[in-house]
Amino acid sequence: MDIFYGINEQDRNALLGCLQAVKKTYLKGEVIFDVGDDLTSVGYILEGEVQLSKDDYDGNKVIVSNVGPNETFGEAFVCAGVDKSEVSATALVETQILLLNFHRILSVCVNTCPFHKKLIENIIKTIATKNIMLQKRIELLSKKTLRERILHFLRTEKKKTKKEIFEIPYSREQMALYISADRSALSRELSNMKNENIIDYDKNTFRLK
Amino acid sequence: MDIFYGINEQDRNALLGCLQAVKKTYLKGEVIFDVGDDLTSVGYILEGEVQLSKDDYDGNKVIVSNVGPNETFGEAFVCAGVDKSEVSATALVETQILLLNFHRILSVCVNTCPFHKKLIENIIKTIATKNIMLQKRIELLSKKTLRERILHFLRTEKKKTKKEIFEIPYSREQMALYISADRSALSRELSNMKNENIIDYDKNTFRLK
DNA sequence: AAATATCTGTTGCATGTGCAACAAATATAA
DNA sequence: TTATATTTGTTGCACATGCAACAGATATTT
Numbered sequence: 001m002d003i004f005y006g007i008n009e010q011d012r013n014a015l016l017g018c019l020q021a022v023k024k025t026y027l028k029g030e031v032i033f034d035v036g037d038d039l040t041s042v043g044y045i046l047e048g049e050v051q052l053s054k055d056d057y058d059g060n061k062v063i064v065s066n067v068g069p070n071e072t073f074g075e076a077f078v079c080a081g082v083d084k085s086e087v088s089a090t091a092l093v094e095t096q097i098l099l100l101n102f103h104r105i106l107s108v109c110v111n112t113c114p115f116h117k118k119l120i121e122n123i124i125k126t127i128a129t130k131n132i133m134l135q136k137r138i139e140l141l142s143k144k145t146l147r148e149r150i151l152h153f154l155r156t157e158k159k160k161t162k163k164e165i166f167e168i169p170y171s172r173e174q175m176a177l178y179i180s181a182d183r184s185a186l187s188r189e190l191s192n193m194k195n196e197n198i199i200d201y202d203k204n205t206f207r208l209k
Numbered sequence: 210m211d212i213f214y215g216i217n218e219q220d221r222n223a224l225l226g227c228l229q230a231v232k233k234t235y236l237k238g239e240v241i242f243d244v245g246d247d248l249t250s251v252g253y254i255l256e257g258e259v260q261l262s263k264d265d266y267d268g269n270k271v272i273v274s275n276v277g278p279n280e281t282f283g284e285a286f287v288c289a290g291v292d293k294s295e296v297s298a299t300a301l302v303e304t305q306i307l308l309l310n311f312h313r314i315l316s317v318c319v320n321t322c323p324f325h326k327k328l329i330e331n332i333i334k335t336i337a338t339k340n341i342m343l344q345k346r347i348e349l350l351s352k353k354t355l356r357e358r359i360l361h362f363l364r365t366e367k368k369k370t371k372k373e374i375f376e377i378p379y380s381r382e383q384m385a386l387y388i389s390a391d392r393s394a395l396s397r398e399l400s401n402m403k404n405e406n407i408i409d410y411d412k413n414t415f416r417l418k
Numbered sequence: 419a420a421a422t423a424t425c426t427g428t429t430g431c432a433t434g435t436g437c438a439a440c441a442a443a444t445a446t447a448a
Numbered sequence: 449t450t451a452t453a454t455t456t457g458t459t460g461c462a463c464a465t466g467c468a469a470c471a472g473a474t475a476t477t478t
Binding site for chain 1: 464465466467468
Binding site for chain 2: 054056057062064075076077078079080081082086106120121123124125127128129130131132134135137138139141142143144151152155180182
């Protein structure tokens, strides 16, 4: 969700001033901020893609999420009052972002004008929506068998498209990552399910029976 | 987190009026709202405990979370603009709640007075904090082996208490539920880890080595 | 078109873990 | 205390799935 949704050009420019927006460009692979960095600004992506990740205890990289144009990142930490980042943000391609001073919005300028109100509504909606998405992913990851995870995943994707035959916007590898399974195990189980006539698929087009 | 944190008695009463607060009491086991119910209000628990759950595709009950005094529930849906509940809320014990009309806060009375501002800050902080918690649980559930989940869980608990020897506020069954594992498998793996001298524990008191 | 890289499917193997059934330990009630 | 209920640990078994290694398919580059 776009935090500037429903705010016109003019109001938006006023807002950007108030938020002390700073435009920055990062090259592919460049680190925007790292774990432990001070975090007072929120990133708003104008162009490109950013990956949020962290290293776990054993040094393995854990991908938290990928974020694209018109989306924000880091807002959960800032809004929760966490001032050091617990993840790192890296540009996956050449990326333009705006750094926004969220504290200004949240604790200074609330009572000024209608588009401020709109912005706050949008921010709340953004975080709340993310909340629901996270909740759903937890539900999926709570399934104990790979097959259950796959079915849960496919049902959700089907619901999104509202079609009997639907496409999923993930490669096998991405899908495996999302449901936290081994890629080859995923391929195998999809095969099994096709043989057992539970699902049918070709490439990224699926059908549930 | 309490959405009324830092708001004094008097302001709070004014707010409750504005939020069209309605006090309700539910008996143990009583359903507060069900999946699919219209959702315009957010619950604020004065006393008791509420369980949020839903039934999955196969009819198994999935526990989303338990919520206690001074906490809210349903706010993510309302704030995200989802008007039908995707979970059901049940009183685990006799419970008193306030039903608050959140739409009033979010889209009507923003620009009035300082404690409104505070309330909104609190709401944002509440949702954002929940966000981070959910994110952490996903990280845990993304671990592929039970042992990794256990270690992740214990490290997190240790960090909370900041002690070498720490207690966890979960029964074995609750712990198993949280890390989405079989209870007996959890017991077994804890035993293994103790034998391998990776951890030590007695009841709910643990030590990592 | 040829060469190369990336993605996807297949298979053997080892083992981790859910499940069930029961025993032991602990907590609660009578 | 004794009786009962609840929680926790133990074990055998079956099997699901991670892992590794490879082959085939598809996409990209030269």
